[in-house]
Amino acid sequence: MTETTDAPRPIGLGDAAPNFTARSTKGQLALGDYRGRWLVFFSHPADFTPVCTTEFIAFAKRQPDFDKLECSLLGLSVDSLYSHLAWVRAIEAHFGVAIGFPIVEDPSMAVGRAYGMIDATSQDSAAVRATYIIDPDGIVRAINIYPHTVGRSVDEVLRTVAALQQTADGKRLTPEGWQPGEAFLAPPSEQLMEGDDLGWFCRTIDAA
Known part of the structure; x- marks a missing residue:
């Protein structure tokens, strides 16, 4: 039952x-x-x-x-x-x-x-x-x-679990194709995203 x-x-x-x-x-x-x-x-x-x-x-x-x-x-x-x-x-x-x-x-x-x-x-x-x-x-x-x-893809399931764990606090993002051990992206602020400058996109955070 x-x-x-x-x-x-x-x-x-x-x-x-x-x-x-x-x-x-x-x-x-x-x-x-x-x-x-x-x-x-x-x-x-x-x-x-x-x-x-x-x-x-x-x-x-x-x-x-x-x-x-x-x-x-x-x-x-x-x-x-x-x-x-x-x-x-x-x-x-x-x-x-x-x-x-x-x-x-x-x-x-x-x-x-x-x-x-x-x-x-x-x-x-x-x-x-x-x-x-x-x-x-x-x-x-x-x-x-x-x-x-x-x-x-079991590899993709594993990668997704690892990415979710690493970004759970909202302080970092994973870029396309991210793998454990690689650098993260920093969340952009509204000020940084204003205008056409994509400099915010290059802000990275080293892997833990």
């Missing part, structure tokens, strides 16, 4: 992530269990599918990098817990990769609909490949949604 709080609309950046309680491959859990840590909460269309399998292998292999950022991983699909467990065993048997993070079952699509992962009129989740990055206070800080035909 999966229980969830209803969301009046699809959640957006800055919204509190809807709480839920559900069964997973690691036992019963609630979203609130992750308070105090960053969380990457991602849905996949179905177990035993080629793109999803490559994604889960990639997430599992990079879990130590997420751990260094004090960021947990949590997967979800409409498949049953028994399907999740069989899929996890098959991945380990065929690829030698253990999936160390939980995968939540959502057969009623209650969680997916609360998050806007699944359209309210949809009868399945075939078009959903959503990622939500949630901060330690339970606030959604980034959302990424792909069609079922396009796989995610």
Whole structure:
């Protein structure tokens, strides 16, 4: 049985992530269990599918990098817990990769609909490949949604988590293509942005 709080609309950046309680491959859990840590909460269309399998292998292999950022991983699909467990065993048997993070079952699509992962009129989740990055206070800080035909980039998810952590205080920005260890941009003041002078754009802050 999966229980969830209803969301009046699809959640957006800055919204509190809807709480839920559900069964997973690691036992019963609630979203609130992750308070105090960053969380990457991602849905996949179905177990035993080629793109999803490559994604889960990639997430599992990079879990130590997420751990260094004090960021947990949590997967979800409409498949049953028994399907999740069989899929996890098959991945380990065929690829030698253990999936160390939980995968939540959502057969009623209650969680997916609360998050806007699944359209309210949809009868399945075939078009959903959503990622939500949630901060330690339970606030959604980034959302990424792909069609079922396009796989995610785990490197980009890691980069986004690192960027969000480094800019959380609002005192610096990350430029295009920023990678951990590189310099930041300084937030421009209104005075500096007046006129046509782009000198404010060149103000950088050294990496911590």
